[in-house]
Amino acid sequence: MIDQAQVFKDARKAAYLNPEGADRPLRSPVPHATLEAARAYRLGRLRAELERHDVAGILLFDPCNIRYALDSSNMQVWTLHNATRYALILNGGPAILFEYASCAHLAEGLGGVDEVCVARSFLYHAAGDQGEDRARAFAAEIAALVRRHGGGNLRLAIDKIEPLGLDALRAEGLAFVEGQELAEQARAIKSPEEIALMRWTIRVCEAAMARMYEASEPGITERELWAILHHENARSGGDWLETKILTSGPRTNPWFQECSDRVIRGGEMISFDTDMIGPYGYCADVSRSWTCGHLPMRPDQRTNYAAAIDQIGHNMALIRPGLTFAEFNERSWRIPERHRPYRYSVAVHGVGMADEWPFVPLRPDFDPGYTGEFASGQVVCVESLIAAEGTESIKLETQILVTDHGAERLDTFPWEDI
Structure with a gap:
């Protein structure tokens, strides 16, 4: 008698496991040129949204959005709940990755990244009672870049940010624009x-x-x-x-x-x-x-x-x-x-x-x-x-x-x- 369950299992193994060896991992056949084209397309989509929404740039903290824009990944699950790295994409200006300390080398080979700076973390677990001072320094750096490249436009889209950082950016005269819509529409x-x-x-x-x-x-x-x-x-x-x-x-x-x-x-x-x-x-x-x-x-x-x-x-x-x-x-x-x-x-x-x-x-x-x-x-x-x-x-x-x-x-x- 035919064991139908075994037939189903064997069929799935033959169709989906590595044909070079059923117990070996799969190796991607996708050419590097395909990856490079995807990177360029994604950053272009995001830049088009900046223009459409008339913003000076977008500040990204969500690691999925950073990955989409620049293909930069670093401790993504950890940074989902620890805002210790971010990216600033300026409308008509550079794409700047603010990376965790000593991690600038992780952006090597990423053509969409124009500059890498050290991120300024103002989270309490890292900054303690210096959080407000660090948030002001963070905001001053971002505001200076917006003024340098924004042509007088002080509207800054942000996908997500800790309240301390948002207050500091507003104190610098920047106007907050909801950035999740921009990012989601670009990614769609x-x-x-x-x-x-x-x-x-x-x-x-x-x-x-x-x-x-x-x-x-x-x-x-x-x-x-x-x-x-x-x-x-x-x-x-x-x-x-x-x-x-x-x-x-x-x-x-x-x-x-x-x-x-x-x-x-x-x-x-x-x-x-x-x-x-x-x-x-x-x-x-x-x-x-x-x-x-x-x-x-x-x-x-x-x-x-x-x-x-x-x-x-x-x-x-x-x-x-x-x-x-x-x-x-x-x-x-x-x-x-x-x-x-x-x-x-x-x-x-x-x-x-x-x-x-x-x-x-x-x-x-x-x-x-x-x-x-x-x-x-x-x-x-x-x-x-x-x-x-x-x-x-x-x-x-x-x-x-x-x-x-x-x-x-x-x-x-x-x-x-x-």
């Missing part, structure tokens, strides 16, 4: 070179999922299974995982629990969301659900899975350039009443170097005042979470490129055969 439209980099991140993510699929046997814990995704991402040049959302059996419902040391039993549903920041800083945000041991699904599991597939397929088919978010909402899949209390909050969201704008809620949660439309070159994730009272959750998500002809899936890891 991807170039073909960016898509090539993102495809590689997804390739690495799917290799990890193939290993997770193979390891999904009774006796493994949720954390052990989740660690496989970390391992494949790290050894293949990736960065980090944004979340720890992998659960099994009764822990799949309610959703958003993090992985635990729970031992998974045969036939239980395993559901997860990768949220993986992979090679080149791009995100692979896909979700899958399958049974432990790859046993045939029970009727309730199969019913929920079929509904999730229906939701993904229906909503993906709607997406095209020019479709407004309100039009999408009106035509989107209607979640049955029995599933509504267990629903996911978002139907579609943007993705690039992490989750990005837009964020289009599920139909019951949509605000009619939320404006915007899909555009060619966007990459978005189409989501589904289906559960009912007393059942396990099915979590599915696919990552798509919006093209002139509609939606093109970037991930290929197969759905389960129901």
Whole structure:
């Protein structure tokens, strides 16, 4: 008798693991020229937003925005909550990276970086009772650069900043402009070179999922299974995982629990969301659900899975350039009443170097005042979470490129055969 579960595992191994050696990391085939073109495109997109919003420049603290603008990365997870490095992109002027002390060498070879300076940290854990003095010195340096290159324009966009720093910049006469909109709008439209980099991140993510699929046997814990995704991402040049959302059996419902040391039993549903920041800083945000041991699904599991597939397929088919978010909402899949209390909050969201704008809620949660439309070159994730009272959750998500002809899936890891 044919072991169908083994057939599925072998097929995934053959399709997604390194053909040079199934137990070896993947090596990127993306030419350096593609990376250079993506870097130039991204900085150009950001500079165009500076001009469009009539600002003297943009001050970036978010490490994902710094990576987007200059492809500079340094302790990114740590600097997400420790504002010890930043970048100033001046409209018509230089792009200056203010780097953590003794780290200027990390910007070597980055053509978008015109100058590297030492960052002035005014965080309490580093500055103590000197925080206000350091913030004033930081602001004076930024203001002097804006005055030198801004042509009298004192409007400065900022993506995120500690209150002490913002107060000091305002005291220098600079006018704050919300910079998150500028950065998100710049990041929203991807170039073909960016898509090539993102495809590689997804390739690495799917290799990890193939290993997770193979390891999904009774006796493994949720954390052990989740660690496989970390391992494949790290050894293949990736960065980090944004979340720890992998659960099994009764822990799949309610959703958003993090992985635990729970031992998974045969036939239980395993559901997860990768949220993986992979090679080149791009995100692979896909979700899958399958049974432990790859046993045939029970009727309730199969019913929920079929509904999730229906939701993904229906909503993906709607997406095209020019479709407004309100039009999408009106035509989107209607979640049955029995599933509504267990629903996911978002139907579609943007993705690039992490989750990005837009964020289009599920139909019951949509605000009619939320404006915007899909555009060619966007990459978005189409989501589904289906559960009912007393059942396990099915979590599915696919990552798509919006093209002139509609939606093109970037991930290929197969759905389960129901």
